Amino acid sequence: MSTGHDPLDAADILLGPELSRSALLRAPKLQTSRDFTLRIDRTMPFEFVARWxxxxCGLWGAKVTCDYSDYDAxxxxxGGSSAYDGxxxxxxxxxxxxxxxxxxxxGWLAERLQQLRQSTDRTIWVNNWPEASLVDERLFSFRTRDSERSRQLNYWLSETLAEQTACECIDLNALARTGEDLWDPRNDAASHYPFSGEATLAIARHMGVHLLPAAMGPRLKALALDLDDTLYRGVLGEDGIDGVALTDGHADLQRLLARLKASGMLLTICSRNEEQDVRELFEKREDFPLRWLDFAAVAANWQSKPDNLVRLAAELNIDPSAMLFLDDNPAELLRMAAEQPSVHILRAEADASRTVEKLAHFPGLYQLRPDAEASSRTRDVQANRQRERLRSEASDPLSYLASLQMVLRLHLNEADHVQRLHDMxxxxNQFNLALRRMSLQEAQLMMDPGQYVTVTAALSDQLSDSGIIGAFVCRVEGKEARLIEALLSCRAFGRGIESLILASLLELLTQRGVKWLRMDRAEGSRNAPAREWAERLGPETGGRYSVRRLIGTLKKQLGNHPAKVEVV
Amino acid sequence: MSRELRQQLLELLAEVLEVPLSQDSNPQRHSLDSWDSLKHMELILSLEETFGIRFTSDEVASVESLEDLVRIIEVKL
Structure with a gap:
């Protein structure tokens, strides 16, 4: 069913369970705003995949073109001689x-990857090989099976890629297990490309909606979920708590959402319902995989959904563009698209198993690596509501901060935090002073104590343990240092943490004999909080700050800040 | 049937090979640079999906022209 809204209609066609060439050709062509060029070094044709x-990639606004090597075993x-985006x-x-x-x-490939890594810090993707066999192998033991070699190859490849920086696997073996008819000997005979048309579409989709956006753009942060006929079948206000149905598909959908929450995604409710009814629903329906406390924020009322989504985003301290809105009602989706065009939208279907398929392929949800902060994220956002209450009840700002009993642990050039620095x-987006989107390799380099003083900050208080919420990176050159990046999670806003981190960082720089600090800043559409904070530090002299004077400014601003600061 | 089928195949061939083909032409593999082995398989897979048929390996290898395709597909429909 066409909605007339190209991204919505394209998602229906491209992300659902039935993939076909004719459907892909029929899908609306979407506008793109970013161009990427990939270098393809190959020993078999990639053109079949690149075709789709x-x-x-249009689903996330990207135009991707490929530049090919010769066939060279x-x-x-x-890597070729030019610079590529991947x-x-x-x-x-x-x-x-x-x-x-x-x-x-x-082992041979690892040497080649190291060779390539010397000329680029961009992501490198390498395919593994399906363990499913082309011929019947029931007559062969594990010592003689072709598939056993593939199993070993995939094991060693995953070990090798785990050790390399920014190398990712195009997991053909995992795709082979999803039921696609994998091999096509005719294709192999004609073009030395062994995969079927169906498998090729699945590979292209995996790359186009999972791997490429995961490496080239930020992961979405939150889902805003409709309830009636989206998370269950029925209408809560009419059918009642026991009357709404959890179909197998809806149970799968809720399980997928719970899995996304465990991976660090924030779940919110954006529904036309009474909040008390919704709360009772998730507390009483024990068959629901999702529980009331799984939702970081709830907007269940009779206001417009675009207004509610903006409110939810504000409550989570994130931009609406980092949210995906899931609803079964095309009119609600179209209204969201009209009033909040930066919000990502996806149509839930009556057959929820189709919604699961579409959600499982939505660009920006794919997770490349475990997120150490994932488990604390929802709890931390929920704790922010309690913090707001404490703030409103406190007699003055300092007594509010004191009531939180904050502990700020500063880690210095901690190699274990490279991934977190990269992810942050x-x-x-909001407290990101230089907007330096780092490669893993850059983040790794910034932990080198010979060149950098890099502080990663962990915050806890009496309400929650927020994990690593900030990172400040300084490159030191003799008596001068350059703050090349300052990052603070939106979960830690409003508590003076950024100034505490900088003050401690300056003390560390002073111990190294640094007298002057330069500060990199970039102007983005969403980083006003970081820029305004930097403005409040006062004017630079000749493009740099006197470290001693800046420490004085920060001391004055922080006053008697009650947080306990520990340098680890 | 053959005329309609021929027209449909011509359009599909032009789309896959990304070249303009006149209505009365009989494109040959050896005379069209863009009809290489990759495009050949792309064409076969498109035809299989469009018509709900399957080519054998021998048939895939034997196709040298539009007329070959018409002949093979007509039998399968």
């Missing part, structure tokens, strides 16, 4: 079977 990438010219190493792993063991083949540089 534009349709999927040795990958001599890996690199795909696309290998027919079968061609190495006669000359190398699986482990040797992966991509996820943080």
């Amino acid at each position: 990438l534009p349709a999927f 040795a990958l001599h010219g890996i 690199y795909v190493v696309w290998l027919d792993w079968r061609i190495y079977a006669s000359s190398m063991s699986a482990r040797e083949a992966v 540089s991509h996820k943080t």
